[in-house]
Amino acid sequence: MDILDIDSSRLTLVIALCVAWMLYTRFHLVAGGTTTGAFLSIVILDGHWLVALWIPTSAILIYAIFKFILLPRLALPKPWIFSMMVCTSVLLAGVFEAFYLEGMLTENSVLFAIVVYGSYITPGLLAYDFAHQDIKRTSLALVAVASLTILITTPLLFLSSGLAVGISGTEISPPLFFGTSYIWIETLACVVLGFILRFAFDLRSGGFIGPVFLIQFVSYESIVTVGVSAFLAWRFALSFAKLWPCTPRQAANIALISGAMIAWTGLYWASFLEWMPAIEANGFATAPLLAVGLIAADMTREEKNPAKVLVGVLLNTAGIFVITSLVANGYAVTGIGLLLGILVLALYKLVPTLQKDLTAARLAGATSGLRLNSAA
């Protein structure tokens, strides 16, 4: 463990994102979204075997829960099911983390943030692709991304082992913003608030987990820098996709990779120039790269109004901050109650709309085809 340093984990992340992009482009295969393969590669290269085993095991468990218990009972749109799977993933990982991860990683571990947060989210992403793409092809894609990434990264790490580490190597990873005991509520709040913002207010907020990464190094400077970086990545991806036609998934992944590259380059050289906010953020290995990348990727889905994503990110981050602060300061019931209260209010708005859509679908069936024919 702790084999990878800040830059080699970033190297692994971007290589895996590029491999995942190629795999989708050439074979139309996805492996738990774009980031799961990257996460698995990092976890394997850094020797966290328990976490590596947890991801597919948890994904299969979530898939089974949905396949045999929930999906037969729910007629809900695909994005709702997706969010519910990720929520289940967070809850399961909370239990797993409480029993198994406690003490396994130190807060000073360079990769602490991605290993823990990733283990909360990626099983849900994987389970969704199990259901949507099927288990065989998703597993094949995941193995392909992880193996190719490791195959490319390992010789590079070996060849560069004799070189000086560079500016990031001198950083000491700072502790998590709220500490290790509150990861479950941070992640849960992020996913639930993300769902509410997206479906009740039409605001995206940096994938399922972008704001959680942002909160680790939050400051006025970092918010502005992340916003500007994400905007640049979005602009680049959009211009690229206009010139050389891409699918929305390809364009989002280009934004994700370019966002990560912009964040990495910016942090590295701003740290070299001794800009304090950059030095602080640079200590989080992959979190700043993913925060910028995920926000930029969501912006590609809001072609005309990317500012909506920034508003969503700010609201989600503020929500996580309030709810986790309450839980961390001994007001757990209030914090969880607040989250559930917001969810209930949002559902109060969303359910009638959903019911209207379901009724419209039923009405379409009742007034067409065989029904009319057999009535006659």
Added chain:
Amino acid sequence: MLDELTTRGALAGGFTALLFLSILAWWIYWNRRIMKQLDQVDIRILVTGSRGKSSLVRLLHAALSAHGIPTYAKTTGTAAFEIDVESVQHETKRIGQVSILEILEATMRAFSHSTKPKAMVIECMAVSPLLTKILSHQMFQPTMVVITNALLDHLEEQGKTREEIAESLFLAVSSSTKFVVTADPYPSNISVYERLSKENQVQLKLVSSDEAIGVHDEKLAHQHPANIAMALSVGEILGLEKRQTLHGMEQTTVEPFDREFSRIQIQSKTFTFFDLGSINDTDSLPVNINAVLKSSSDRRILLAAVVHRWDRPFRALEFTENLSPNLFDGVLIVGEPYIPAKGILLQNGFADEQILRLNSLSRFNQKWKKHLYQFAQNLNPDSEEVVVVLLENIHDPLAGAIRKELVRGHS
């Protein structure tokens, strides 16, 4: 500064930047090559609509080929096919998910032949408005768009009414499009096309099935009259001689597994399976069900096997609501959502014993044949003939297994 550039961190950044730029450069090269190839195709026809797209693509390929125009065609769906310039049919090999990128890949394959295509006829594989726009406006850029019809399908993505769906389908019209042809039978849809054609400054050609009267002879008996009328209209716009067009259409390739049925004996009953799973809208069901009924005796039991997909819940509810106990003696439910679907069936007058769930577990334990026989036996012990019509989707793995074992294995 110079020392920092040769550190592990800086070199790692440099390497990944290079890798990222390399994959982008590859995409630019690949993409530009294909777009240039597409530019060389004078006639680019995009066929969209709710029903009849694949058959029309095949008709148009045959019609254009009969005039000596090297034509490449592509159909989509669960089993996608490409028909090359020599009219040889190839299955589109898929490793991963269905993607609009197949259009670019098909173009590359089209140009791998020694005879380069002068016409391409493509079935629109995009469902969501955004993907339709990318496929048409940025990728294929059709010179002509054919909209077969706008029926109640893909309610999640395209809209809840026929008019909304018509509007969504019209997004296939790009700035390169000069003509839109349609045989949509719904006047309200026609109004949508007329309005949008004016806005987009394209010429709209409305045709009706009646135009196929007289030419709809034995050799074209298996083709839908509306499709024949649209194919003739496309030929007319392109200045093709009508008789030769019709002659070409008589040579149209047939969709593999189209109109298949099979019979198997389970104990004392003969089960006949009809596969109508490729019909994804309820509007098109009556004519096809009537054809099924004509070929079976009055003393049979008629079962609907609805194959639900969890990711198409609206279609599941629409199809379930469409089933009436006046027509079907029982319903088999495959896939999810099961419980809301059963609730609708009960509300609509089906009794509990008229509904059977075939879930994935029964596939693994291979008891579904026994369940099916018992179900039919309970409905009518005296009836020896059971007709099962597979409806709604063809994507569920269990339905796929049933189809593989019965429909394609015992004809």
